[in-house]
Amino acid sequence: MGGQVVTITSGKGGVGKTTATANLGVALARRGQRVVCIDADIGLRNLDVVLGLENRIVYDLVDVIEGRAKLRQGLIKDKRLPELHLLPAAQKRDKTAVTDKQMIKLCDDLRKEFDFVLVDSPAGIEGGFKYSIAPAYQVLIVVTPEVSSVRDADRVIGLVEAQEKSSPRLIINRMRPSMVRRGEMLATSDVLEILSIELLGIVPEDEAIITSTNKGHPVALEDHSPAGAAFTRIAQRMMGEDVAFQALDESGGLLDRFSRLFRR
Amino acid sequence: MTISFKGTREGLLITLGEGVWHDVLNELAAQLNRPSAQSFFKGARVILETGARPIAVTELEELIALFAQHEMTLTSVMGERQTQEAFDQVQASLPPPESLTRGNADETGVPPDATTALLVHRTVRSGQVIRHAGTVVVIGDVNPGAEVIAEGDVIVWGKLRGVVHAGASGNENAIVGALVLTPTQLRIGGYIARAPDDRRSGNWVAEIARVRGEQIIVELWSA
Ligand SMILES: Nc1ncnc2c1ncn2[C@@H]1O[C@H](COP(=O)(O)OP(=O)(O)OP(=O)(O)O)[C@@H](O)[C@H]1O
Ligand SMILES: [Mg+2]
Numbered sequence: 316m317g318g319q320v321v322t323i324t325s326g327k328g329g330v331g332k333t334t335a336t337a338n339l340g341v342a343l344a345r346r347g348q349r350v351v352c353i354d355a356d357i358g359l360r361n362l363d364v365v366l367g368l369e370n371r372i373v374y375d376l377v378d379v380i381e382g383r384a385k386l387r388q389g390l391i392k393d394k395r396l397p398e399l400h401l402l403p404a405a406q407k408r409d410k411t412a413v414t415d416k417q418m419i420k421l422c423d424d425l426r427k428e429f430d431f432v433l434v435d436s437p438a439g440i441e442g443g444f445k446y447s448i449a450p451a452y453q454v455l456i457v458v459t460p461e462v463s464s465v466r467d468a469d470r471v472i473g474l475v476e477a478q479e480k481s482s483p484r485l486i487i488n489r490m491r492p493s494m495v496r497r498g499e500m501l502a503t504s505d506v507l508e509i510l511s512i513e514l515l516g517i518v519p520e521d522e523a524i525i526t527s528t529n530k531g532h533p534v535a536l537e538d539h540s541p542a543g544a545a546f547t548r549i550a551q552r553m554m555g556e557d558v559a560f561q562a563l564d565e566s567g568g569l570l571d572r573f574s575r576l577f578r579r
Numbered sequence: 580m581t582i583s584f585k586g587t588r589e590g591l592l593i594t595l596g597e598g599v600w601h602d603v604l605n606e607l608a609a610q611l612n613r614p615s616a617q618s619f620f621k622g623a624r625v626i627l628e629t630g631a632r633p634i635a636v637t638e639l640e641e642l643i644a645l646f647a648q649h650e651m652t653l654t655s656v657m658g659e660r661q662t663q664e665a666f667d668q669v670q671a672s673l674p675p676p677e678s679l680t681r682g683n684a685d686e687t688g689v690p691p692d693a694t695t696a697l698l699v700h701r702t703v704r705s706g707q708v709i710r711h712a713g714t715v716v717v718i719g720d721v722n723p724g725a726e727v728i729a730e731g732d733v734i735v736w737g738k739l740r741g742v743v744h745a746g747a748s749g750n751e752n753a754i755v756g757a758l759v760l761t762p763t764q765l766r767i768g769g770y771i772a773r774a775p776d777d778r779r780s781g782n783w784v785a786e787i788a789r790v791r792g793e794q795i796i797v798e799l800w801s802a
Contacts, residue, residue: 415597466705469722473704477630478597509722509740511702 317426318349321433321553322451326467328438330459331488334524336435337365338535338543342550344399345535348430351390351400353422355447356437357412360404367531368393368401377405377412379421386424395536400429410442415449422450431553440474448475454483455515460490460501465509472512484515486549491520516549517560518542582606589697589713590624590654600638604645611649623651626697626711629658636665643669655697655711663708663726695731703727703741723763732756751790756800760786770795
């Protein structure tokens with residue numbers, strides 16, 4: 316059997332893929348899951364910074380793929396959470412350094428030892444996106460409640476659907492309930508109406524994300540921040556637990572209806 | 580498997596998967612050349628589904644040439660916008676589409692294009708284009724950024740919010756119908772209309788657009 320390969324992608328850049336990967340990795344590891352996060356954004360690595368593991372890098376993804384380092388040597392173990400590991404991106408290479416086949420092989424090897432292999436995809440729909448989703452068993456789409464982000468997410472969902480993978484699931488990030496109430500931001504229901512895929516969770520806009528990113532200390536390491544709690548609930552859902560959607564998730568009854576609608 | 584074949588009422592659905600173009604083309608040629616398959620493929624109308632793979636002009640030309648060897652005609656393409664642009668460029672070299680006039684039922688009472696409708700049973704998403712030399716029926720939504728181009732009618736059992744062109748080779752009798760008709764742009768034959776800004780999505784009122792007196796009008800879809 317082995318673990319699941321889950322790719323986090325979005326189409327549009329800067330919507331929170333890396334933030335989501337780091338925090339879901341932390342939240343899953345805190346619940347005892349063996350997790351490896353792969354930074355697939357070759358040339359623009361930053362998952363290591365968000366996880367606070369930058370100073371521990373010796374080898375990277377491309378070193379492992381090209382055989383200069385053994386898989387074991389490439390993985391960085393997080394001292395805070397023994398179950399959490401990072402395979403960092405190469406800094407001085409570009410996205411042509413890796414092929415779909417190589418990523419599939421790598422993830423197949425990792426699945427034997429980990430419960431979750433999380434792949435942080437680069438933005439866009441080019442090569443980097445393709446080799447990131449090639450090994451995926453499950454694809455998570457990160458979207459912010461903005462028209463342009465939703466449009467790009469829709470495009471990416473179409474590309475994933477064309478690949479005979481299981482239907483992608485959605486994370487709505489940076490939600491601001493007060494703006495939705497004033498009609499200044501798309502509501503959850505507006506986003507779901509267009510994308511019509513299963514909602515995995517909603518993460519609120521949270522200043523704690525910014526400070527934690529700078530410190531390399533993901534919010535999901537603690538329980539008190541709203542975003543950290545939201546990522547923890549998403550991690551639980553990824554583990555198959557049935558976690559109710561919170562009131563923060565805005566539109567209340569409507570949302571319940573949607574999550575039921577899309578449950579298989 | 581990179582290539583799949585499926586016989587449908589509308590024609591032969593050929594789906595091309597991932598892989599190096601040269602290999603895909605060779606495999607397709609080998610499949611079409613199998614002696615046992617000759618009669619099955621000969622004269623078929625082809626619906627080409629290219630999924631996430633963009634097809635370049637030269638690649639499309641190779642496909643069309645291959646189909647021609649087997650007396651097959653490419654009538655529909657479902658895929659990426661880039662593929663559709665390639666299709667536009669080579670279309671001049673294609674055999675002229677059959678004339679598909681709507682409504683003028685023959686003696687049997689069956690409209691002539693009834694057998695050529697293409698059924699698309701999914702959400703057509705941003706960046707995807709569906710083109711068909713007949714009527715297109717979508718069961719699902721046509722999202723903003725998606726496009727449906729049909730030589731016949733376009734019927735959407737869902738929300739139509741993308742770009743739609745019915746009667747694309749000049750048939751002004753074509754219609755567009757949807758459960759929610761709020762397209763970004765709507766064309767019938769040579770006429771163009773845009774949904775007025777005050778038409779908010781979400782109203783489930785089935786409507787039909789058609790050409791009446793030199794313009795596109797929208798009316799309630801009631802028999
Ligand atoms: N819920 C949130 N609340 C506040 N800030 C957030 C939230 N999620 C992400 N951010 C901020 O948004 C910025 C972009 O996030 P991130 O780097 O995770 O996006 P990305 O999708 O990985 O970007 P790229 O496409 O460049 O890889 C960061 O500065 C991050 O701190
Ligand atoms: Mg990133």
